[in-house]
Amino acid sequence: MAEAPNPGVAVVRLTGPGRGNMMGLAFWEELPRVFGALDADDTVRAVVLAGAGNHFSTGLDVQEVLGSWLGRLGPGAPAQAAARTELRGLIRGLQDAITSVAACRKPVIAAVHGWCIGGGVDLISAADVRLASADAKFSIREARLAIVADVGSLQRLRGIIGEGHLRELAITAKDIPASRAEKIGLVNDVYAEPAELMAAALAMAAESAANSPLAVAGTKAVLNEGREEDIARGLRHVALWNSSFLHSEDLLEAVQAMAENRPGVFTGK
Template identity: 40%
Template sequence: MSAAPSPTSAAEGPWTCFDVTIEEYVAHIRLNRPEAYNSMIRDFWNELPVIVRDINDNARARCIVISSTGKHFSAGMDLAVFGGGGSSAGEGGADRFITAEGQRHHVRWLQDCFSCLDQARMPVLVAIQGGCIGGAVDMTSACDIRYATEDAFFCVQEINIGMTADVGTFPRLCKLIPEGWVRELAYTGRRLPAGKAKEIGLVNEVFPTQEALLDHVMATAREIAEKSPLAVTGSKVMINYARDHTIADGLDYIAVWQTGMFAGSHMGEAFKAKAEKRPADFPDLKPLRNAM
């Protein structure tokens, strides 16, 4: 395996809501406000997409891990953020329809803050302990793979405060778990415990402690980082495309992708490394041209 990228990058902060480290090709983004249950204040929404896009655009890692601190993964969106795009009642006598149009753009901006996880070129793994509430469900549903502790639970909290979840929960959950479960969680605001979340496919595995959880997630991330970055990103692109299109469209797109990006030399290195019982040495993805 070629030398890992420098651990020093813009992604590593300092940040108000996160700690970020990049080691062994794995970027670890950790929510760091346990005293406030890692609620999503304004800084959270401003910082997360900058961190993820820096890692993505500059190819600073081959896999991203998101974890948290304290008793709960996240209590969700801080109520002060709801005022960021105006209120449905209008502000200062403003026309309510004009205000609503501005609010739509504010919601779209919030959605994009999590869509960057889905759109990242590298897989995003998330380790969830305790409560994963409201906006945290939106966030974790945008990740590639979810793991949890036995005490973890998921809650579509929005219905309990008189609103409809709008930052990504429903479009993504409906692709991850049976629709009946989405409807029950959405209509009732009940907690979905980790064991049931695993049973219905929302999380891949459940662990007795946060330490065991993180050990497994980081080991999985390092295993992914040992694979060909081009093959991994191609797999993510194809899985996302298949999720959003018909089977026929997916088959056609993978054929086009392979025509342009099938890397025989990467395959040869994989076979050679296996025969020689050593880690394979794959080239990293290149930084995007629009990256600084």
């Protein structure tokens, strides 16, 4: 959902189906359309990306997006080359949706409150600047769900928070508060309340919108040069990895554990 509160500034709000703005199939279809339209709109000079309700996003809706795959690649399934090729195409489509944010020529400022989990972190990693309120919590949660994060956080965060912090967060799948996120550079600033956060994000967007749009777009293009080539290579690799190895007994256990609201018990099978 896009808004236009100030001249030259658009606000995109994540609005999920009552589950913390969880990223279901509709989200992945709408995101590239929205950012493609913003990129083409000459009246838009900067974008603020925020979540509606109490959270930014609780991440991928695993059951809705991957549920149909849980039984297709298991023991006893027929020859799987075509199915795995289709799965790779699905993953590449999710990746392209997030990349539409990074590719947008307008600067994108992510304003994060509440939970920002998994796919939410992938999404904000594609923004140009990240801000947070004090209640924000972040988690690269995928390893806890028996998944290799595959839509951008492992590739983009290396240049944002550095190798050591990225490896810690991705391998442990721990949750971190806004204060730690600011310390490691995941967010630039932390504000006491979500309203204060939104005001700051809109003010930053207005500052950018007041500048030459050609110069701002050119600056973003120059900053992206080289980095985006490395990211694209990493995304191709992880898409191949997950199309080969995503399905596992551990993944089935993770889905069951989520349904039962308990920690997963993993066996490495």
